[in-house]
Amino acid sequence: MTEPSPPARAGSPATVEPTPTPRTPAGGAGLAALLTAPEKALVALDYDGTLAPIVSRPGDAVPAPGAMAALRRIARRVGTLAIITGRPVEAVLELTEAERFTDLERLVVLGQYGLQRWDAQTGQTVGPEPLPGVTALRGALAQALLDAPAGTSVEDKRHALVVHVRRTADPDAALAALTPALSRLAQEHGLEAAPGKRVLELRPPGHDKGGALRTLVAQRHARSVLVAGDDLGDLPAFEAVDELRAGGIGGITVCSDSPEVPEVLRSRADLVVGGPAGMVTLLEVLADRIGA
Numbered sequence: 001m002t003e004p005s006p007p008a009r010a011g012s013p014a015t016v017e018p019t020p021t022p023r024t025p026a027g028g029a030g031l032a033a034l035l036t037a038p039e040k041a042l043v044a045l046d047y048d049g050t051l052a053p054i055v056s057r058p059g060d061a062v063p064a065p066g067a068m069a070a071l072r073r074i075a076r077r078v079g080t081l082a083i084i085t086g087r088p089v090e091a092v093l094e095l096t097e098a099e100r101f102t103d104l105e106r107l108v109v110l111g112q113y114g115l116q117r118w119d120a121q122t123g124q125t126v127g128p129e130p131l132p133g134v135t136a137l138r139g140a141l142a143q144a145l146l147d148a149p150a151g152t153s154v155e156d157k158r159h160a161l162v163v164h165v166r167r168t169a170d171p172d173a174a175l176a177a178l179t180p181a182l183s184r185l186a187q188e189h190g191l192e193a194a195p196g197k198r199v200l201e202l203r204p205p206g207h208d209k210g211g212a213l214r215t216l217v218a219q220r221h222a223r224s225v226l227v228a229g230d231d232l233g234d235l236p237a238f239e240a241v242d243e244l245r246a247g248g249i250g251g252i253t254v255c256s257d258s259p260e261v262p263e264v265l266r267s268r269a270d271l272v273v274g275g276p277a278g279m280v281t282l283l284e285v286l287a288d289r290i291g292a
Contacts, residue, residue: 027270033224033250042222047085049230064276070283114212133189160203210236224250
């Protein structure tokens, strides 16, 4: 699929770039619903790999060039803009400086797969206390990783613990070797082990992006949904879009592509764009189309 062309800028001829064509009829219908009634649309985006390039250190994952401007533009044009991520809300706010978006009442950040929520309208974050199993797991995890490959690290999300292997000599082999024992350890503490891009997240069960999306759609009375992601954790949101379509809500799924994207996600997407840079372009094109 061809990438969308960059939208016209100030001072350029008064034309609007064509919107990219989804490769499925359902995706085409979802996109049409979004463009026809943007005030009833929900645009829900993953963060890492979708708005920000994947990096070896989570704290370095700043938004791609142009991403923040594109978010601001699209937030003014649709009913709801959401960032749905496995990261804690506070990490996303720090990386994006999202506190500056308090004038955009329809922006929502759902962190920890919906366990946490920040609304630009209030500027407040709400969420439950971490499960006791997470606290107990911290000490056990340190012991379990004593013989892990060099470069293995743990990211503490407070509600979850993430084992990163990207900086090991052979990340795929390291993840394969660690997964069985860590999965058992998570289960012993009432948690689940969810794989991602060279990570294994030990987190509370029953929380995923699909559930977070369904809840937000219902709360905002959305009539169309665009969901964008790049990893296995985004599959539940793609599946939720299928269910919403069956209920009469338009939906389009977008894959932010890279060599690390699982083929199952790429094949399920209605539209594929070239990583975070392609995502920025898509948002700009949609903003132009809606504002035309």
